[in-house]
Amino acid sequence: MVRAVNPDYTPHHPKWYRRRIPIFWWIRKRAYVKFIARELTSPFVAYAAALLLMQVWALARGGAAYARFLAWLQLGPVLIWHGALLIILLFHTVTWLNLAPKAIVLHVRGRRIPDAAVVAGHYAAWLAVSTFLVWLLVRGW
Amino acid sequence: MAESITIEVQRYRPEEQSQPSWQTYEVPFQPEWMVLDALNYIKDNLDGTLSYRWSCRMGVCGSCGMMVNGEPVLTCAAYLKGFTPGPIRVEPLTGFPVIRDLIGDMSDFLEKLSRVSPWIMREEEPPLSKGEHLQTPEQLAEYKGYSMCINCMLCYAACPIYELEPGFIGPAAIALAQRYNLDSRDQGAAERMKTLSDAEGIWACTFVGECSTVCPKNVDPAGAIQRYKLAATVDHFKSMVLPWSER
Numbered sequence A: 001m002v003r004a005v006n007p008d009y010t011p012h013h014p015k016w017y018r019r020r021i022p023i024f025w026w027i028r029k030r031a032y033v034k035f036i037a038r039e040l041t042s043p044f045v046a047y048a049a050a051l052l053l054m055q056v057w058a059l060a061r062g063g064a065a066y067a068r069f070l071a072w073l074q075l076g077p078v079l080i081w082h083g084a085l086l087i088i089l090l091f092h093t094v095t096w097l098n099l100a101p102k103a104i105v106l107h108v109r110g111r112r113i114p115d116a117a118v119v120a121g122h123y124a125a126w127l128a129v130s131t132f133l134v135w136l137l138v139r140g141w
Numbered sequence B: 001m002a003e004s005i006t007i008e009v010q011r012y013r014p015e016e017q018s019q020p021s022w023q024t025y026e027v028p029f030q031p032e033w034m035v036l037d038a039l040n041y042i043k044d045n046l047d048g049t050l051s052y053r054w055s056c057r058m059g060v061c062g063s064c065g066m067m068v069n070g071e072p073v074l075t076c077a078a079y080l081k082g083f084t085p086g087p088i089r090v091e092p093l094t095g096f097p098v099i100r101d102l103i104g105d106m107s108d109f110l111e112k113l114s115r116v117s118p119w120i121m122r123e124e125e126p127p128l129s130k131g132e133h134l135q136t137p138e139q140l141a142e143y144k145g146y147s148m149c150i151n152c153m154l155c156y157a158a159c160p161i162y163e164l165e166p167g168f169i170g171p172a173a174i175a176l177a178q179r180y181n182l183d184s185r186d187q188g189a190a191e192r193m194k195t196l197s198d199a200e201g202i203w204a205c206t207f208v209g210e211c212s213t214v215c216p217k218n219v220d221p222a223g224a225i226q227r228y229k230l231a232a233t234v235d236h237f238k239s240m241v242l243p244w245s246e247r
Ligand code: SF4
Pocket: B148, B149, B150, B151, B152, B153, B154, B155, B156, B171, B172, B175, B211, B214, B215, B216, B217, B218, B219, B220, B221
């Protein structure tokens, strides 16, 4: 017995139901929230890159411009904002490095390098570059 | 009276309703039962009109995937006791148009799967007299993980991109493309790359990673896609540096 109470229904013909995707679909699951958070940090990475370029640009325009740029960097609100930026960048970097072994599959003499080693390699490279930069900055000229 | 547990099932009977609704059933709680056993109990004893797919009852056929409390799972492999005290919410897999009750339409996946040529492609086939294609255990290990896919579509249900951008080829189809690309007997990687290196292929993936988390067979489709992206990028730079080489 078919009780055809849906007027849009044609007998023996599929009538699919497609749900509307809720705007806040990503709240449903922790993993989705983390994903959205990682995606949202991307513009801040772009900002950090632009900041570096602005610094180089200020340097190119001479000592006075560079001093003005440095003074701006030392303003209280700017310091606070860049402190927050550092945390955002660290989140982006750490989540990114942890994902690296998904894309990079290396073999040495026929044996696959374990994921943990790939991650460790990335952290080691990060540490090496950072140490070099710190050394450059503190040794003075 | 024996213990019981409440199951809330999403119903959709297109001849009667244009929006799905919820129906609640009380089923006996048996610690050795899977969610699928509870659905079978409903079908056999409470309501014969409930529709859903299943076959093997042992995590092999890939037909019993549903959302249980919002997570895509194989219902034949999900213990009722994992969801006590209930109620347990059972819905069809997200991302697929619902035909009826818990049954989603998988046609879109099947069409996409055929696009990635999921078979061994050869440029030239040596004569039979040359014998079979030999493969070492190491060569087998390269692709074996990807060959474990049972087309259960849990990864599609877990992937928000598939639902947001229905053109996306999706996790399992790409993992299965890799299954053949990484097979030492296959020569079709370049051909598959043409299909997969566009915006609806690997580049639609933003690496949410949930496909690999929910996969009951540890196929790691997310890994397959990221490896593919790396390979595509390397190919692209190679073709820039060595434009005369075979693309
Ligand atoms: S990759 Fe895993 S989750 Fe996706 S269809 Fe295959 S077995 Fe199912």
